Amino acid sequence: MSGANGTAPLLEMRGVNTHYGAVHILKDVEFSIYPGELVCLLGGNASGKSTTLKTLLGMVVPTTGDVLLNGEIVTDESISYRVERGVTMVPENRRLFKRLSVKDNLELGAFLRSDRSAIDADLERIFEMFPRVKERLSQKAGTLSGGEQQMVAMGRALMSDPKVLLMDEPSMGLAPALVQTNFELIEQIHSQGVAIFVVEQNANMALSIADRGWVLQTGRVVLDDTAEALLANPHLRASYLGET
Amino acid sequence: MSAAFIEEPSDEELPARRMLDQDWRKVFKYGLLLALVLVFVALTNMPVNLDRRMLIEPIFSMGYLSLFWLPAVFGLVVCREPVLAGMPSYAKGSREVLAGSLVGLIGGAGLSFLTLLLDNFNLREPLVNWSPQLLELLSFQRDTAFGIAIWLPIGLVLGTFGGLTHLLSATTRRVLSWAFVSVIAFAVFETVILDLSEGFAWLGAEWLVDELYFIRGGLTMHGAAVLAAAGSLSAAFGRDRAHRAKERFQALEGTSRTRANTIGLLALAAALVILPLFLGGITNELLANVGLFVLLALGLNIVVGLAGILDLGYVAFFAIGGYTAGILTTANRGESWPDWMPQFYWGTALVVVVILAALAGLFIGAPVIRMRGDYLAIVTLGFGEIIRLLFLSDWLGGYTGAAQGVTNIPGVQVFGLATVKGTDPRAVFYLVLFFCAIAVYVSWRLERSRLGRAWMAIREDESVAEAMGINTVNAKLMAFVVGAVLASFSGAILAAKVGSVFPNSFIILVSIVILVVVIVGGMGNIAGVIVGSVVLIGILGGPRQPGLLQEFSEYKLLIYGVLLIWMMLKRPEGLVPNVRRTRELHQDEYLQDAWLRGEIDTDSEPEDDSHSNGNTGVLPA
Numbered sequence A: 001m002s003g004a005n006g007t008a009p010l011l012e013m014r015g016v017n018t019h020y021g022a023v024h025i026l027k028d029v030e031f032s033i034y035p036g037e038l039v040c041l042l043g044g045n046a047s048g049k050s051t052t053l054k055t056l057l058g059m060v061v062p063t064t065g066d067v068l069l070n071g072e073i074v075t076d077e078s079i080s081y082r083v084e085r086g087v088t089m090v091p092e093n094r095r096l097f098k099r100l101s102v103k104d105n106l107e108l109g110a111f112l113r114s115d116r117s118a119i120d121a122d123l124e125r126i127f128e129m130f131p132r133v134k135e136r137l138s139q140k141a142g143t144l145s146g147g148e149q150q151m152v153a154m155g156r157a158l159m160s161d162p163k164v165l166l167m168d169e170p171s172m173g174l175a176p177a178l179v180q181t182n183f184e185l186i187e188q189i190h191s192q193g194v195a196i197f198v199v200e201q202n203a204n205m206a207l208s209i210a211d212r213g214w215v216l217q218t219g220r221v222v223l224d225d226t227a228e229a230l231l232a233n234p235h236l237r238a239s240y241l242g243e244t
Numbered sequence B: 001m002s003a004a005f006i007e008e009p010s011d012e013e014l015p016a017r018r019m020l021d022q023d024w025r026k027v028f029k030y031g032l033l034l035a036l037v038l039v040f041v042a043l044t045n046m047p048v049n050l051d052r053r054m055l056i057e058p059i060f061s062m063g064y065l066s067l068f069w070l071p072a073v074f075g076l077v078v079c080r081e082p083v084l085a086g087m088p089s090y091a092k093g094s095r096e097v098l099a100g101s102l103v104g105l106i107g108g109a110g111l112s113f114l115t116l117l118l119d120n121f122n123l124r125e126p127l128v129n130w131s132p133q134l135l136e137l138l139s140f141q142r143d144t145a146f147g148i149a150i151w152l153p154i155g156l157v158l159g160t161f162g163g164l165t166h167l168l169s170a171t172t173r174r175v176l177s178w179a180f181v182s183v184i185a186f187a188v189f190e191t192v193i194l195d196l197s198e199g200f201a202w203l204g205a206e207w208l209v210d211e212l213y214f215i216r217g218g219l220t221m222h223g224a225a226v227l228a229a230a231g232s233l234s235a236a237f238g239r240d241r242a243h244r245a246k247e248r249f250q251a252l253e254g255t256s257r258t259r260a261n262t263i264g265l266l267a268l269a270a271a272l273v274i275l276p277l278f279l280g281g282i283t284n285e286l287l288a289n290v291g292l293f294v295l296l297a298l299g300l301n302i303v304v305g306l307a308g309i310l311d312l313g314y315v316a317f318f319a320i321g322g323y324t325a326g327i328l329t330t331a332n333r334g335e336s337w338p339d340w341m342p343q344f345y346w347g348t349a350l351v352v353v354v355i356l357a358a359l360a361g362l363f364i365g366a367p368v369i370r371m372r373g374d375y376l377a378i379v380t381l382g383f384g385e386i387i388r389l390l391f392l393s394d395w396l397g398g399y400t401g402a403a404q405g406v407t408n409i410p411g412v413q414v415f416g417l418a419t420v421k422g423t424d425p426r427a428v429f430y431l432v433l434f435f436c437a438i439a440v441y442v443s444w445r446l447e448r449s450r451l452g453r454a455w456m457a458i459r460e461d462e463s464v465a466e467a468m469g470i471n472t473v474n475a476k477l478m479a480f481v482v483g484a485v486l487a488s489f490s491g492a493i494l495a496a497k498v499g500s501v502f503p504n505s506f507i508i509l510v511s512i513v514i515l516v517v518v519i520v521g522g523m524g525n526i527a528g529v530i531v532g533s534v535v536l537i538g539i540l541g542g543p544r545q546p547g548l549l550q551e552f553s554e555y556k557l558l559i560y561g562v563l564l565i566w567m568m569l570k571r572p573e574g575l576v577p578n579v580r581r582t583r584e585l586h587q588d589e590y591l592q593d594a595w596l597r598g599e600i601d602t603d604s605e606p607e608d609d610s611h612s613n614g615n616t617g618v619l620p621a
Helices: A049-057 A079-084 A102-109 A116-129 A131-135 A146-158 A176-190 A203-209 A227-232 A234-240 B024-043 B046-050 B062-077 B094-120 B132-138 B144-164 B170-188 B190-199 B205-212 B221-251 B254-278 B281-306 B315-329 B346-368 B373-392 B394-400 B425-447 B450-460 B462-467 B472-498 B508-521 B526-540 B550-570 B579-596 B608-613
Strands: A011-020 A023-033 A038-043 A064-069 A087-090 A164-168 A195-200 A212-217 A220-226 B054-056 B412-414 B418-420
Touching: A011 A049, A023 A049, A023 A220, A038 A049, A038 A176, A038 A203, A049 A079, A049 A087, A049 A164, A049 A195, A079 A087, A079 B462, A087 A146, A102 A116, A102 A146, A102 B450, A116 A131, A116 A146, A131 A146, A146 A164, A146 A176, A176 A195, A176 A203, A195 A203, A203 A227, A212 A227, A220 A227, A227 A234, B024 B046, B024 B062, B024 B094, B024 B132, B046 B062, B046 B132, B046 B550, B054 B062, B054 B170, B062 B094, B062 B144, B062 B170, B094 B132, B094 B144, B132 B144, B170 B190, B170 B221, B190 B205, B190 B254, B190 B281, B205 B221, B254 B281, B254 B425, B281 B425, B281 B450, B281 B472, B281 B508, B281 B526, B315 B346, B315 B373, B315 B394, B315 B472, B315 B508, B346 B373, B346 B412, B346 B472, B373 B394, B373 B508, B412 B425, B418 B425, B425 B450, B425 B472, B425 B526, B450 B462, B450 B472, B462 B472, B508 B526, B508 B550, B526 B550
Parallel strands: A038 A195, A038 A212, A087 A164, A164 A195
Antiparallel strands: A011 A023, A011 A064, A212 A220, B412 B418
């Protein structure tokens, strides 16, 4: 699965520095995500996790360095350009269009696509994956329960037919019982061949399903290893898993 | 409006409460509130101004109506309580009547007190309406003692009447209210009915009207009696039929439902085309004004209702449309224009109007849409004024006529067949109707288009919409441009209709009135916007246009304000709610209630259709 097998990286960051005003957020961040991988990004508060995601999607433009998608430099390209080429974000706290119906939410995920038959096929695929979503199709997204909203948020992201999903804290604000289900959902999507880049606070859970992981500290990548190695890393265990 | 709260009494016998088992605090609160409102209304001088307008000759004027309806409504409202699940409910009885009477009595005492003060003090300095005329009106043209004494029984009787309505059966209540409403409606809308009768003279309408109305205005006594009888009869016998028709319609599904809708729409369209032929000048003028505001409101509805951009300077585009059309078609334009510039035909000018309005939309929109929320509203407010001041300024004054405006704008020639101008309100109405039809169609198509969906996504959550790949800048600019073009149509028609445009026709108040129309009608809803225009512009009147209730034009803004506050409190979804939006607003409330009752936890959810029948349908996950 990982880069060792010689495939070209899907999404790549090369020497990226990001500033908010004068504040230096990301410092020389470099990494690559390969097709079909499940990678997690760990880090404390204000370590630059969300900025990394925003830079990848194009909501934040780096001061120096480049973002590459399929080997092409997309640093200065718009969000829609990247979405069309397979990058999609599942925003923090799900952020559904609450007053629109579930159907409208899903359709908006496919906003940039015009191949109606393929869109309908993808809708069916999502209903298969989340039968609950189909039952609630005409309901307002804001009236769904937390777990169902998470399903719709993931369904919405999948509707853009992504090659890589960027997930910002998917288990934030979910009841403990739902966190488990949530990670099962992520694995399910991953098993269909979509690469996933997940930013998480819940390091234990995230690493248990991930192939690889990075640890970000004040804007720098301080650890970069396979998930098993990271789980075994005593330094990481001490700082993120609360063990001494 | 609040029919949802009044449940039909169930079969089981409910216990009644004892007469003196009152919520005294509430009774006094409502009583004092009523007294304050009555004194306020009296001091707005509404009763004195409207006293000239007789409703039922010779006993009842609109001035007294403005005071009399309040105690009755307060007497009714004080005892209204929602039926809560799990709480005991009681039968209405003497307790409710007593509460109504007390509220009415306290309110009446307020007016008695005012009468006393009016007689003994002169507060004319701060209160301009503190006048002998008001005293005369409050004491019914007799001596002050009579006035002080009479308001107590009047309040008592009206309040009791309000309380008594609780005891009536649903049928009686309906029959009475219909009788009452028909008399008041025919009296209040006298001008229009007289106007209508001219068009239907061949049906004998004029004879009927002569019988109903007194020669100098107001219903005759026997006319009022006839109307009351007709109203109650139609309530008693017409209701079941209307009810059944409604049920039949709701039972329809799929294609037959669509067909019923289409037939309804076609009938409406036909009525709009044919009816003006029978209407008199006043009614057609009213309809034309309503149409102008429908155009404006449909445009603003796209900007505010769909895209969620709170534009407070919308009048700018109305002004650009009016000025462009005016300058291009008149011979009397500002002196800075070159002499060789021809006088354009209105239709040609309209092309320029559309292009200029779209450009203005882009130009104003470009800096504005980068802002969000409050900042955006404030900046648009500024732009609205800037455009007006530019037309007024020395810089552009040579072209726009500055304060003198553009005058002598000719009417619209329609294929040499007719000239549409202000002197022929029917022709103006048809012109407006044509553009309204376009606007409705465009709005309707846009709402269901890809762009419409993008607008709604932006309204809901702009950053996420952006993350979905929606080009939010372009989409928001498009909303601005479409809104601007619709407003400019309205401006161009206004120029041809009135024959002149002045900077003062485009004050900030116009923006606010259009926004109020959209909010009162129901944001994001085409039918709602139309109903909002009819209610506000047609009945109350626009910023410069008289409405049906011309007598109220002085109090128009007061009534707008009261209406807006009441709407926000009681019916935030607007007069004609968007089905989606109502569901959301009331579902929130409903979910809250269910949560408070402990029927819902974080992992369970209500069925979608459950809100309509109250408290069933909460399913555990």
